Amino acid sequence: MTEIPLQKSLFGRNQAEADSNRQRFAQAGLAVVNLLSSPGAGKTSLLEQTAACLKGKMRIFVVEGDLETERDADRIRAAGLPARQIQTHGACHLDAQSIDAALAGVDLNSYDLLLIENIGNLICPTGFDLGEDVRVVVASTTEGDDKPHKYPEAYHGADVCVLNKIDLLPYVPFHVEAFLAAARRANPNLLFLQTSCTTGQGIDAWCEFLCKLKKPST
Amino acid sequence: MTEIPLQKSLFGRNQAEADSNRQRFAQAGLAVVNLLSSPGAGKTSLLEQTAACLKGKMRIFVVEGDLETERDADRIRAAGLPARQIQTHGACHLDAQSIDAALAGVDLNSYDLLLIENIGNLICPTGFDLGEDVRVVVASTTEGDDKPHKYPEAYHGADVCVLNKIDLLPYVPFHVEAFLAAARRANPNLLFLQTSCTTGQGIDAWCEFLCKLKKPST
Numbered sequence: 001m002t003e004i005p006l007q008k009s010l011f012g013r014n015q016a017e018a019d020s021n022r023q024r025f026a027q028a029g030l031a032v033v034n035l036l037s038s039p040g041a042g043k044t045s046l047l048e049q050t051a052a053c054l055k056g057k058m059r060i061f062v063v064e065g066d067l068e069t070e071r072d073a074d075r076i077r078a079a080g081l082p083a084r085q086i087q088t089h090g091a092c093h094l095d096a097q098s099i100d101a102a103l104a105g106v107d108l109n110s111y112d113l114l115l116i117e118n119i120g121n122l123i124c125p126t127g128f129d130l131g132e133d134v135r136v137v138v139a140s141t142t143e144g145d146d147k148p149h150k151y152p153e154a155y156h157g158a159d160v161c162v163l164n165k166i167d168l169l170p171y172v173p174f175h176v177e178a179f180l181a182a183a184r185r186a187n188p189n190l191l192f193l194q195t196s197c198t199t200g201q202g203i204d205a206w207c208e209f210l211c212k213l214k215k216p217s218t
Numbered sequence: 219m220t221e222i223p224l225q226k227s228l229f230g231r232n233q234a235e236a237d238s239n240r241q242r243f244a245q246a247g248l249a250v251v252n253l254l255s256s257p258g259a260g261k262t263s264l265l266e267q268t269a270a271c272l273k274g275k276m277r278i279f280v281v282e283g284d285l286e287t288e289r290d291a292d293r294i295r296a297a298g299l300p301a302r303q304i305q306t307h308g309a310c311h312l313d314a315q316s317i318d319a320a321l322a323g324v325d326l327n328s329y330d331l332l333l334i335e336n337i338g339n340l341i342c343p344t345g346f347d348l349g350e351d352v353r354v355v356v357a358s359t360t361e362g363d364d365k366p367h368k369y370p371e372a373y374h375g376a377d378v379c380v381l382n383k384i385d386l387l388p389y390v391p392f393h394v395e396a397f398l399a400a401a402r403r404a405n406p407n408l409l410f411l412q413t414s415c416t417t418g419q420g421i422d423a424w425c426e427f428l429c430k431l432k433k434p435s436t
Binding site: 038039040066067068069071090092119120121122123124140142143144146147149150151152153165167168171172173198 | 256257258284285286287289308310337338339340341342358360361362364365367368369370371383385386389390391416
């Protein structure tokens with residue numbers, strides 16, 4: 001029975017650190033987005049497309065989470081945005097403290113938007129507030145339209161759902177309406193966007209959404 | 219610093235229960251396979267195809283793991299195999315004790331093969347031995363060919379890698395050779411199989427592999 005108090009204390013400590021992050025981000029006028037998905041749903045590709053679309057229009061900083069490798073941050077830097085990589089070495093989620101540490105020395109006032117790519121995992125990251133304004137769950141048409149039924153917390157805790165890889169719809173047994181109904185059942189307030197990082201479809205609407213997050217300068 | 223001894227004790231307790239499962243399975247002459255993958259890689263579809271191919275040839279029992287819903291066990295039963303569903307209600311992996319509990323009242327001597335579908339998660343299930351003989355990581359061509367670099371433990375701890383959804387190879391930026399090289403780097407001893415649950419390609423070889431696991435009757 002020792003796990004429950006420890007879990008409570010872990011979540012409690014994370015929440016305090018997330019609140020502290022949120023306050024710091026607000027003071028800097030920084031909008032913050034936390035992207036969750038299963039492995040390979042296309043979070044990094046979406047951020048590459050975002051870089052291409054918004055470079056020069058918004059001042060964006062990216063924090064990449066991964067178990068191992070610097071690959072994702074390398075891809076984002078190659079796409080023209082500054083990025084830092086968190087390597088968790090096996091840990092299954094980012095937490096608020098890891099975000100604070102990753103941003104050490106970064107002048108937050110110099111940016112409009114912080115995009116955080118969480119670990120590829122639809123379960124564990126859902127329990128850890130990072131201090132974000134908006135949580136986005138990225139789903140992919142190749143995962144099956146039943147995923148909101150099976151991973152409800154990922155949808156319940158999100159503000160936005162990006163359905164990615166819509167260019168593959170002709171080749172996979174995925175019914176968009178069934179997916180939307182399942183996601184709405186988990187969270188009636190979800191905002192839906194549909195994208196393809198291969199064809200570029202829907203990237204404009206996604207970037208328009210991000211632009212609206214920009215906070216008025218103080 | 220309290221987490222480390224707790225984690226050690228959790229893993230230690232699981233290992234003792236896994237050893238006990240393994241002994242019980244061996245006594246019953248039961249071969250046991252633990253299937254891991256990210257959400258939507260096609261584990262349940264692979265088991266449906268396995269049911270169609272091996273029904274009447276091997277006596278198979280299936281344990282399905284999921285956060286919520288009985289959907290996967292329903293699909294397996296519809297495919298003609300007996301199945302029990304474990305609902306973890308948010309927990310990110312199966313453990314040895316949950317397998318023991320799921321098999322309560324099942325006469326293990328009546329079966330040749332137990333197939334366990336783990337929670338869709340490439341991280342947390344890797345640390346929990348269930349008492350299986352063979353661990354299989356199911357990858358999908360839509361996830362990207364870099365996943366073995368990014369989730370090395372899923373590949374390092376597996377005996378077999380099934381690359382699924384090969385029918386989608388013409389439509390996705392996935393290089394099989396790059397994937398195989400990355401997976402071999404994580405685990406030089408991996409056995410590779412390639413399947414499509416849509417076209418049926420490779421299902422025969424997968425089922426042939428399963429048939430070879432059958433233990434001589436005592």
